Amino acid sequence: MFIPPMLLQYAKNNEPFDDISTFAELKWDGIRLIVSNMKELNLYTKNTNATAKYPELHNPPIPKGTILDGEIVVLDEQGRADFEATNGGFRSSKKRKPVVFMAFDILYHQGLDVTGLPLIRRKQLLEETLQETDHYRIVRPINGSAKDFFDIVCQHGLEGIVLKKKDSKYFKGVRSWSWQKVINYQKAEVYITGYSKKENSWLLGYPDGDRIRPIGALELGITQSARESMWPVFQSFKSGESKDHVYIKPIVRCKVKYRDWYKSGAMRLPVFEEFII
Structure with a gap:
């Protein structure tokens, strides 16, 4: 049973905020996945049934009648999410590394739709329902300041945080302000070295000694x-x-x-901000 996942908004100015009515939790840098363990097990990305691709997730530590929302990640030696490895494994099964499902929400419990319950109650049900294993873990809200938490996330080079209203319902397939993401963006000054004939994108280059090294294409943020x-x-x-x-x-x-940077030397998801005069 597929449920379209609830989506996030960007926090205003991409800045964290402290609010006693809001949870803060780590944003795992992977691929969104719905684990549906109803009459049979199905693993859904936003637009694909990926059940056959991830056999390590085939015996979920949850009872029948349960649907979970979360993120699949490949963890590096430091326990951080390796997005390039996760994405590469999704695209090709050759030399794919095992994934871990990071569960942050429960949508069905004992065969009943619980998306109408407040998030704080769904978090309790998630704790009661999922027994953690090497391949299934729970994403827990932090205690303390979201601003301080985001500073720590940035210091360790992690993707960012998610701020969620404690009383929020789960809005299927909706991009809601009840969930807001704050991304740990890096900044750089680059050269524009070309443009696409077919797409609205620019080629970028990065100073590397006495040459300009190609680092991929820029598509996001370019205004008319x-x-x-x-x-x-x-x-x-x-x-x-x-x-x-x-x-x-x-x-x-x-x-x-x-x-961040791909191992190939390309810049991941650059967003245009302004020209340097």
Whole structure:
């Protein structure tokens, strides 16, 4: 039984806040998964039945009639989520590393829909229902300041935190302000080295000694005004082209925020912020 997962909003200005009516918990950097153990077990991502892909999750420590929401992650030697390994294993089963399901909510309990209950009660039911194992764990809210918690998350290079209203219901398939995420973005100054002929994206380069190293494409955050202001510059400083891209001389710099770096050297999810004049 598939249930479309409840989605998060970005916290205002991507900043944490302290509120006694709100939980704060770690945001695990993986792939969203619904574990549905009704008449039969099914493992659902947002748009795929992934049951066959993860045999290590096939004996969930929960009774029939239970549906859980959470995140699957591959953990590194320090116990941190390795998104690249998690995503790579989802795309290809070759040399896939075992995943851990980090459960943060319960949607069905003893065959009954409990999404209408307040989150604080659902958290209690989750504790009562799930017996933790090597492959099934519970994401617990922290005690204390969300602001201080976020500082610690940033110090350890983790993805971010989630702020959830304690009395919030579970809104299936809805992006709700009852759940807000605060992301630990990194910042960088990069060069624009080209643009796509087919998509609204720019190629980026990063200073590396005496050269500009390609680090992938920028798609997020580019406004229409930014695109229009750069078009004459792009046309004046073309340096070549391929089937899919037009290359320009690296004279324009901009500020971006991003998640982290892939092992390939590409920047993960860069977001345009402003030009550097």
